[in-house]
Amino acid sequence: MTGPAPGRRPDETALAPTGTYVAVWAALLFFLGLTIVVAKVRLAPFGAAANLLIATIKAGLVLTVFMHLRSEGRFLKIMLGVALAALTLIIMLTFSDVLFRR
Amino acid sequence: MDETRTPILTGAAGREGVDELGKRTGMWFFLFTELLFFGGMFLLYSIYRYKFAADFHRAAADENLVLGSVNTAILLTSSLAMVLAVAAVRRGQIRRSLGFQRATISLGTVFLVIKGIEWGAKISRGIYPNGPTLLSLGQGQILFFGLYFTMTGLHALHVLIGITVIAFMIRFTKRGVIGPDRYARLENTGLYWHFVDIVWVYLFPLFYLIT
Numbered sequence: 221m222t223g224p225a226p227g228r229r230p231d232e233t234a235l236a237p238t239g240t241y242v243a244v245w246a247a248l249l250f251f252l253g254l255t256i257v258v259a260k261v262r263l264a265p266f267g268a269a270a271n272l273l274i275a276t277i278k279a280g281l282v283l284t285v286f287m288h289l290r291s292e293g294r295f296l297k298i299m300l301g302v303a304l305a306a307l308t309l310i311i312m313l314t315f316s317d318v319l320f321r322r
Numbered sequence: 323m324d325e326t327r328t329p330i331l332t333g334a335a336g337r338e339g340v341d342e343l344g345k346r347t348g349m350w351f352f353l354f355t356e357l358l359f360f361g362g363m364f365l366l367y368s369i370y371r372y373k374f375a376a377d378f379h380r381a382a383a384d385e386n387l388v389l390g391s392v393n394t395a396i397l398l399t400s401s402l403a404m405v406l407a408v409a410a411v412r413r414g415q416i417r418r419s420l421g422f423q424r425a426t427i428s429l430g431t432v433f434l435v436i437k438g439i440e441w442g443a444k445i446s447r448g449i450y451p452n453g454p455t456l457l458s459l460g461q462g463q464i465l466f467f468g469l470y471f472t473m474t475g476l477h478a479l480h481v482l483i484g485i486t487v488i489a490f491m492i493r494f495t496k497r498g499v500i501g502p503d504r505y506a507r508l509e510n511t512g513l514y515w516h517f518v519d520i521v522w523v524y525l526f527p528l529f530y531l532i533t
Binding site (some may be wrong): 267287299 | 341342343344346347350351354357358361362365368369372373387391394395398399401402404405406409412413509512513516517519520523524526527531532
């Protein structure tokens with residue numbers, strides 16, 4: 221009744237070993253340190269871009285491992301893609317106005 | 323009675339009417355709306371930062387990088403505790419899961435306390451919406467702090483809601499409503515908590531790391 225989970229059913233996400241979760245957490249803290257260093261050395265115009273890139277790597281780690289997106293089917297992945305594409309489109313359309321407004 | 327009812331869903335592994343993917347899908351769709359909710363504010367932030375670049379940099383100097391970094395580490399760690407709580411329940415380790423759920427709540431609470439200290443420091447110096455010091459600053463700086471209070475405030479509200487929901491999950495886990503075979507509520511709570519973590523991962527560089 222309360223034994224370890226039997227084999228994973230197809231509608232379930234796949235658990236990772238505890239070590240993997242801890243390793244991802246360590247990686248997240250590493251990237252936190254890295255993003256602070258990047259901000260401090262002032263890579264001039266690239267600082268902000270680098271920090272957003274690092275944030276996206278961190279978000280990707282949380283999504284794939286902590287939120288188990290890695291073992292999700294195509295359906296949820298595509299839907300997430302649609303949501304992200306919608307947000308990207310909104311940002312691009314807005315900036316196509318803001319950047320060229322005089 | 324059960325024999326006369328035709329199951330609408332045949333569970334993937336023969337568990338009638340149980341569809342774990344369906345339960346998660348609802349949560350993911352809610353998170354997509356949350357993505358666009360916060361996305362709108364991030365868009366506003368980028369526009370004003372583009373228009374008032376110098377003011378944003380000046381205003382960001384007021385942020386406490388140490389407290390911000392510590393808080394980021396705390397929230398990332400709380401995400402680890404959350405995922406370990408979900409994994410433990412699914413592996414049948416109820417006590418261990420309860421411990422990790424409590425750890426998540428504690429870390430979330432510490433996050434809010436530190437956030438409160440940061441807000442308190444600003445408010446005591448007159449930096450709050452319509453505050454005396456704030457109104458004496460440039461337009462871009464006023465916008466920066468407006469966005470700061472709005473975005474970190476709404477994020478903190480999400481953390482508070484997450485803490486409340488986890489408190490309910492602890493009760494469910496104790497009563498056996500959540501267990502190795504029925505853990506969707508806890509897993510969805512985890513998805514919410516991780517999402518809120520991701521939002522902070524973007525808030526941190528945008529408010530604390532502009533030099």
